[in-house]
Amino acid sequence: MPIALWALTISAFAIGTTEFVIMGLLPEVATSLGVTLSAAGMLVTGYALGVFVGAPLVTATTGRLPRKTLLMALMVVFVIGNLACAMAPDYSTLMIGRIIASFAHGAFFGVGSVVATGLVPKEKQASAIALMFTGLTVANVLGVPFGTWLGQIYGWRATFWAVTAIGVLALAATGWLVPRSQGGEAADFGRELRVLGRPQVLLGLAMTVLGFGGVFAAFTYIAPILTDISGFAPAAVSPILLLFGVGLVIGNLAGGKLSDRRLMPTLVGSLVALAVVLVLFGLTNENKIASIVGVGLLGMAAFATVPPLQMRVLEKATGAPNLASSVNIAAFNLGNAAGAWLGGLTIDHGPGLHAVPYVAAILPLAGIAVALVSWRMDRAAPLPATHQPQAR
Numbered sequence: 001m002p003i004a005l006w007a008l009t010i011s012a013f014a015i016g017t018t019e020f021v022i023m024g025l026l027p028e029v030a031t032s033l034g035v036t037l038s039a040a041g042m043l044v045t046g047y048a049l050g051v052f053v054g055a056p057l058v059t060a061t062t063g064r065l066p067r068k069t070l071l072m073a074l075m076v077v078f079v080i081g082n083l084a085c086a087m088a089p090d091y092s093t094l095m096i097g098r099i100i101a102s103f104a105h106g107a108f109f110g111v112g113s114v115v116a117t118g119l120v121p122k123e124k125q126a127s128a129i130a131l132m133f134t135g136l137t138v139a140n141v142l143g144v145p146f147g148t149w150l151g152q153i154y155g156w157r158a159t160f161w162a163v164t165a166i167g168v169l170a171l172a173a174t175g176w177l178v179p180r181s182q183g184g185e186a187a188d189f190g191r192e193l194r195v196l197g198r199p200q201v202l203l204g205l206a207m208t209v210l211g212f213g214g215v216f217a218a219f220t221y222i223a224p225i226l227t228d229i230s231g232f233a234p235a236a237v238s239p240i241l242l243l244f245g246v247g248l249v250i251g252n253l254a255g256g257k258l259s260d261r262r263l264m265p266t267l268v269g270s271l272v273a274l275a276v277v278l279v280l281f282g283l284t285n286e287n288k289i290a291s292i293v294g295v296g297l298l299g300m301a302a303f304a305t306v307p308p309l310q311m312r313v314l315e316k317a318t319g320a321p322n323l324a325s326s327v328n329i330a331a332f333n334l335g336n337a338a339g340a341w342l343g344g345l346t347i348d349h350g351p352g353l354h355a356v357p358y359v360a361a362i363l364p365l366a367g368i369a370v371a372l373v374s375w376r377m378d379r380a381a382p383l384p385a386t387h388q389p390q391a392r
Contacts, residue, residue: 002119005131007173008112011075012135014166015105017143018082019047021163022098024148025156032156033091043098050099051333055106059326060192062107067115068178071108075171078104079164086160097160106333109133110326113310115178123260130256130307137252137303141245145238195320196327203374204313205331210367211271211309212335213342215302217360218278219244220340221353222295229354230291240295247299255304259311264375267308268368274301275364282357306332312374339363 022029022043030040062070081101088094109132116128151159195201218225226232226240258266277297284290310328317324339360346352346359 004119004177004179005116005128007170007177008071008116008132009135010166010173011071011078011108011112011170012132013139013143014135014163014170015078015108016136016139017147017166018078018085018101018160018163019105020140020144021147021151021159022047024144025151025159028151028156029094033094035091039091043095045337046095047098047102047105048333048337050102051106052330052337054103055110055326055330055333056323058103058107059110059323066180067111068174068180070111071115071174071178072171074104074108074111075167075174077101078108079167079171082160082164082167086157086164088157106329107326109329110323113314113325117311117314119179126259126263126307126311127253127256129310130252130259133252133303133306133310134249137245137248140248141242144245145242148238192320192323195317196324198316200316200374200377201313201324203370203377204309204316205328206370207267207271207312207367207374208309208328208331209335209338210363210370211274211305212302212332213339214274214278214335214360214363214367215298215305216336216339217343217346217363218281218298218339218357219302221343221347221356224353225285225356226291226295229285230288231286232288232291240292243292243296244299247296247301248303251300251302251304252306254300256307258304259308263308263311263315264371264378267305267312268371268375270301270304270308271364271368271371274305275361275368277301278357278361278364282354282361285357335363 026040026043029043030036033040058074062073065073078101081097081099081104084097084100085094088097112132113129116132117125120128147159147162150162151157222241222244223234223237226237227234232240255266255270258269277294277300281291281294281298284294309332310325313324313328342359342363343356346356350359
């Protein structure tokens with residue numbers, strides 16, 4: 001793989017760390033700033049909504065910039081946002097810093113996916129996307145635990161100083177390693193929206209929301225499942241979640257390799273695997289050993305879906321790849337928020353915590369139905385002979 005991909009991976013590591021590390025620092029932030037735990041939790045929600053809004057907005061308004069220039073500008077925004085967090089004297093400033101940083105998130109992964117696919121031959125494009133997203137998965141394995149430890153020992157601001165430093169490193173790596181590119185065409189928002197309105201693009205976005213909605217419906221409540229149902233002590237949760245992070249890395253790389261060979265079979269197969277793992281986790285999570293295995297498998301199944309979901313949208317959105325890819329990143333975050341809401345609804349107004357994995361499995365099952373409809377549409381409308389079949 002080209003060395004330029006590693007610059008994208010470093011940036012993804014920084015972005016992934018700042019997104020998720022706040023979850024481990026909520027008590028420290030709440031105590032330090034004198035706010036409630038639920039108010040501190042809104043820092044997670046604010047970031048997710050910032051990604052959802054910022055990804056398409058930033059991408060649509062920067063279409064004329066060369067992609068390398070845009071990637072570097074986004075990392076500057078990321079550094080500024082995290083620097084604001086590190087220096088935040090109060091809750092409002094911290095929230096503003098989080099939102100600023102989040103605006104770089106979706107657009108970076110969207111444009112980065114387009115850049116990554118342009119660096120390699122067609123048969124390696126999904127693997128290139130997977131390598132970039134490996135930074136995000138490694139952030140969950142190493143960045144988040146280390147950032148949590150750093151914040152607990154030296155204060156939560158120390159974590160954001162560290163992330164800021166990684167962001168500067170990623171900015172330098174992007175400037176040094178990523179090749180120059182030409183500017184895009186003048187932004188035609190109406191045309192790009194028409195591309196997003198294509199049935200196959202909309203179906204791809206729906207698959208993303210449903211697939212990751214299932215992941216986060218269960219994963220958001222993984223800690224209480226492990227303590228209240230599986231019977232683990234709270235101190236055991238963090239080590240177990242390391243297995244989830246390892247599973248993310250394995251699943252992400254495997255999903256990329258398989259997608260390069262057969263995109264739609266991999267997409268459907270990964271959603272099937274996710275649904276099966278969620279159901280099995282619900283059936284076996286009263287057993288400690290089975291729960292540990294289930295957490296690792298959940299990580300593998302979750303990120304095995306990422307390369308094919310991202311590649312599918314890119315494949316169908318010719319004419320607006322930057323915007324479509326960024327909107328798909330927004331769709332991942334919409335799935336995160338919707339899944340967490342559905343899991344909470346199941347606990348508070350439904351059958352309870354034990355049923356969360358089963359309810360979560362409904363979403364990827366719906367995603368499978370959407371994928372099969374999309375695949376059938378491919379077969380019903382073959383491309384001209386000069387093109388590769390889209391339903392690989």
